[in-house]
Amino acid sequence: MKNAPLWRRALYASRGLRSALRNEASFRTEIMAVVPGLLFLAWLQPPLIWWALVLVLMALILAVELLNSAVEALADLLEPEFHPLIARAKDSGAAAVLVLSLTAVAIAVMLLWRHFQGAG
Ligand SMILES: Nc1ncnc2c1ncn2[C@@H]1O[C@H](COP(=O)(O)OP(=O)(O)OP(=O)(O)O)[C@@H](O)[C@H]1O
Numbered sequence: 001m002k003n004a005p006l007w008r009r010a011l012y013a014s015r016g017l018r019s020a021l022r023n024e025a026s027f028r029t030e031i032m033a034v035v036p037g038l039l040f041l042a043w044l045q046p047p048l049i050w051w052a053l054v055l056v057l058m059a060l061i062l063a064v065e066l067l068n069s070a071v072e073a074l075a076d077l078l079e080p081e082f083h084p085l086i087a088r089a090k091d092s093g094a095a096a097v098l099v100l101s102l103t104a105v106a107i108a109v110m111l112l113w114r115h116f117q118g119a120g
Helices: 006-023 025-044 048-078 084-117
Strands: none
Touching: 006 025, 006 048, 025 048, 025 084, 048 084
16 A cells, blocks of 8 residues: 555564565574674674664665565566576675675674774
8 A cells, every 4th residue: 555654654564574584594694693793792892883883784784685585576576487687686686785794794803803902
């Protein structure tokens, strides 16, 4: 339904989250990676700006994974057989998640570096 009330749109969104948790192994893995990520931050106790940076990055990874799942679902509906353009679409979605994940690793290394250097 177009322009549904806020509560109904929130319902649709929560359905999207439940569907991703049920059907997408990558999304479940990323959700599980959030817990050690937050424990890592709690251990390092960095300034607030680092918390904000890591939280934004975590949210970005999850959001891009959800969009990637949407692209995959549409691609599967459009062309269940092998097609090079579907391969390109799905590979590009996966690459978007990879770029963010590599950035998360780089930020974790920078945080550790800062911790052992004892500087902000
Ligand atoms: N219909 C298709 N045509 C061509 N290549 C495809 C097709 N379906 C899948 N592929 C290839 O297989 C790869 C994995 O596709 P799949 O749909 O299994 O994604 P996935 O493993 O669920 O990805 P993610 O882990 O990001 O959710 C794609 O990146 C693509 O290279």
